[in-house]
Amino acid sequence: MNLEAIVIGASAGGVHALLQVLPALPADFPVAILVVVHVPPRRDNALVALLAERCRLPVKEAEDKEPMVPATIYMGPPDYHLLVENDGTLALSSDETINHSRPAIDVLFESAADAFGARLAGIIMSGANHDGAIGLRAVYDAGGQAIVQAPATAEVACMPEAALAACPAARAINLEDMPSALKEMLDR
Amino acid sequence: MTESIEDIEIRLLLDAVYHHYHYDFRNYAQASIKRRLLQARAQCGFDSISELQSAVLHDDTMLPRLLNFLTVQVSEMFRDPAYFRALREKVVPHLRTYPSLKVWIAGCSHGEELYSLAILFEEEGLADRTIFYATDINPSALRSAQAGIFPLDRIQLFTENHRLSGGHSSLSKYYTADYDRAVFDTSLRDRAVFSDHSLVTDSAFGEMHLVSCRNVLIYFNRDLQDRAVGLFGESLVRGGFLGVGSKESLRFSSHADLFAEFVREERIYRRIAQ
Numbered sequence: 458m459n460l461e462a463i464v465i466g467a468s469a470g471g472v473h474a475l476l477q478v479l480p481a482l483p484a485d486f487p488v489a490i491l492v493v494v495h496v497p498p499r500r501d502n503a504l505v506a507l508l509a510e511r512c513r514l515p516v517k518e519a520e521d522k523e524p525m526v527p528a529t530i531y532m533g534p535p536d537y538h539l540l541v542e543n544d545g546t547l548a549l550s551s552d553e554t555i556n557h558s559r560p561a562i563d564v565l566f567e568s569a570a571d572a573f574g575a576r577l578a579g580i581i582m583s584g585a586n587h588d589g590a591i592g593l594r595a596v597y598d599a600g601g602q603a604i605v606q607a608p609a610t611a612e613v614a615c616m617p618e619a620a621l622a623a624c625p626a627a628r629a630i631n632l633e634d635m636p637s638a639l640k641e642m643l644d645r
Numbered sequence: 646m647t648e649s650i651e652d653i654e655i656r657l658l659l660d661a662v663y664h665h666y667h668y669d670f671r672n673y674a675q676a677s678i679k680r681r682l683l684q685a686r687a688q689c690g691f692d693s694i695s696e697l698q699s700a701v702l703h704d705d706t707m708l709p710r711l712l713n714f715l716t717v718q719v720s721e722m723f724r725d726p727a728y729f730r731a732l733r734e735k736v737v738p739h740l741r742t743y744p745s746l747k748v749w750i751a752g753c754s755h756g757e758e759l760y761s762l763a764i765l766f767e768e769e770g771l772a773d774r775t776i777f778y779a780t781d782i783n784p785s786a787l788r789s790a791q792a793g794i795f796p797l798d799r800i801q802l803f804t805e806n807h808r809l810s811g812g813h814s815s816l817s818k819y820y821t822a823d824y825d826r827a828v829f830d831t832s833l834r835d836r837a838v839f840s841d842h843s844l845v846t847d848s849a850f851g852e853m854h855l856v857s858c859r860n861v862l863i864y865f866n867r868d869l870q871d872r873a874v875g876l877f878g879e880s881l882v883r884g885g886f887l888g889v890g891s892k893e894s895l896r897f898s899s900h901a902d903l904f905a906e907f908v909r910e911e912r913i914y915r916r917i918a919q
Contacts, residue, residue, distance in 0.1 A: 521863045521892055522870075537863075537892055540676040543652070549892050550677045551860040553719055568676040571649075 460488050460602075460643055461576035462525065462541070464569045466562030466592065468495040468584025470612025472504065474632055475582065476511065479530060481636035484513040488643065490530045491519070491539065491547075491569065493560045495584070498536035505532050521549040533560035540568035556588035566592025575600030578642055580635075581627075582606040584616025590623035602642060603627035606635065654694035655682055661698050666708055668782065669845045670715055672869040678715065685714035709785055716783040720757040720860070721802055722795070722816075725891050726809035728859075729765060731911040733811050736886050737769050740854060746775040749853045749880065751844060751873075752861035753779035756790030760819075762857060763833040764807070768814055772836065778850060780842035787839050793829035795820075800827050845869060849879035856881060860890040871898050878903035881916040888913045 467475055471494055479490070494504060502518055509516040512530060519531040519539050524546050533539035537549040538560050548568075555561035566579050566589060579596035581589045583606060597603040603624050608614035610632040621627055630638045648656075655678070659671045670678060682694060689710065691697045701707045723729050740746055748766075750759045759779045766772045781787050795803070800816070807816045820827040842850070844861070856877050862870050877887050878900050887895075887904060889912045895901045904914040 522867060522897060534892060540680075542674065542676050548674050548676050549863050550674075550680075551718060551720075551863070551890070552677065552680070564680065568680070571676070571679070 459576060460578060461545075461573045462489045462491060462569060463578045463580065463639065463642075464566050464596070465490065465492045465580045465582065466494075466566065466584070466589040466616075467492070467582040468558075468562075468586060468588065468613070468616055470583035470585075471495075472507075473583070473612060474606055474635075475508065477632055478635045478639070479508060479516075480511040480513070482512070482514055482639065485528060486514055486640075487527050489525045489527050490514070491525075491533070491541070491565060492530060493533040493539055493562050493565045495558050495560075495586075495588070496535045498559065502532065502535055508532070519547045519549070521547070523547045533565065535560075538564040540564060541572040542568075543572050545572065556586055558586070558588050562589035563592035567595045570595040570599040570601060573599075573601065577601035578604060580604045580606070581617050581620035583611035583613050585613045586616060587619040589616060590619040593620045593627060594624040597624050597626060604638070605629050607631045651694060652679075654698070655679055658682065658694055658698040658701070661702055662708075662711070665702055667846070668708075668712070669843070672845070672866045673864055674866055677864055681714050685711055688714075712783045713785065716781070717754055717786050718860070720754060721799070721806060722757045722761045723803065723806035723810045723812075724757065724761075724859070725911075726806045728888060728891065728911045728913070729761060729810035731908040731913055732762075732855075732888065733765055733769065735908050736855065736913065737765075737771065739884070739886070740771060741769075743854060744774065746771060746854045747778065747852055748775055748855045748857070749778045749780065749850055751780055751842070751856060751858035751877075753781050753790050753839075754783075754786050755795075756793060757795070758857060758859060759790060759837060760793060760829050760833055761807075761810075763837065764812070764814075764816070764819055765810070767819075767833070768812060775836060777834075777837040778840060778853075779837055780840050780850075782841065782843045784841065787841065791834065791839050793831070793834060795827050795829070797822055797825045797827050844873040844876060849876050851880060852882055853880045853885055854882055855886045855888070857888045859888065860893070862889055862893045867897055871900065874898040875900040875903075878916060883916055883918050885916045886913060887916065
């Protein structure tokens with residue numbers, strides 16, 4: 458079954474990891490990539506500009522009710538949860554924080570698992586809390602591919618470790634191998 | 646993809662709530678409402694959404710509990726201070742030209758936005774000529790908004806937001822600390838009318854000069870958003886103002902041509918003549 462989307466969650470140390478992975482993807486990478494990074498609830502999302510400058514794929518802040526299209530990187534906006542509807546449109550919510558975070562990784566991963574089932578891959582990167590662990594398990598349980606940044610290669614290992622504990626079947630991939638792993642995933 | 650059993654159960658529950666209680670959540674954005682219903686199921690101790698549905702239909706005390714999951718959200722006073730600064734600096738000068746003012750806070754929840762606007766209007770000298778209409782579909786949220794009591798540990802954030810919004814008085818002037826609660830001055834709601842009103846099923850509200858409805862539309866699907874925006878268009882006087890949440894827009898609405906962007910980055914619109 459073809460991959461429809463990749464969801465990525467990152468927190469402390471995660472921006473560094475994202476900068477190793479996303480700019481390495483080709484401009485014709487045929488899958489939508491949805492990214493939630495724990496950022497402070499300020500309005501200006503500097504991360505979008507930073508990634509847009511370095512990536513070959515277009516990078517944009519996700520908008521409410523926007524149809525998701527392939528070969529695009531969508532970033533969750535500060536102070537809103539990012540979700541995916543079953544019809545593949547994106548949605549935002551200002552529901553309470555989950556794991557002290559808004560946006561929360563679990564919220565994105567669980568809704569994407571619902572929407573895409575086996576046509577989804579989830580990746581948990583460096584971070585200092587447990588957000589994303591339940592979400593990665595949901596991705597796996599729905600038949601999707603579960604991946605974590607190998608804790609030894611994460612600046613802060615807590616989040617990938619928590620994800621591995623919740624989803625022991627997840628593959629741990631070294632940061633430097635992540636871009637090629639993503640490309641290979643397209644053929645699985 | 647075929648509809649999952651859980652999605653079928655959710656659809657049936659929302660139908661049941663509509664047919665028995667006339668609360669219509671059927672056109673809410675699905676992913677969010679699913680999260681909230683799963684939370685309600687877990688916290689009320691049911692094994693399935695079907696069990697929750699049965700309880701909601703047969704036990705009247707379940708509906709208020711369910712409504713709290715489906716509607717109430719915690720907000721902040723002066724959330725997005727730049728929005729309130731734009732109201733203060735760009736909208737208030739126009740509002741000053743009216744001898745009397747009507748302001749509608751649609752989906753007021755616990756009242757954070759109402760008290761923010763009441764304080765802002767007080768500071769700008771408009772409070773005496775203004776009536777605030779604070780509406781919500783959730784009776785317990787309305788009661789809470791009417792009480793005007795917020796946890797004291799939120800006040801530091803509210804105070805900082807108020808300062809960033811251009812507030813030129815001290816927020817502490819407007820509340821009394823009572824143990825772990827901040828009780829807001831009853832004079833702030835002297836000119837507020839609290840009312841049960843649904844953007845989904847009720848009609849326009851009439852002759853408003855400002856409608857503030859923030860982070861409500863994102864919970865609606867496009868049809869429902871469209872209805873609500875049309876309602877705001879009908880409710881506003883010509884030249885009246887509409888403020889929505891920072892991630893909401895009128896772009897997709899068939900009623901968008903009733904409005905002109907007024908402060909684009911703060912999502913403040915102005916009702917124009919058609």
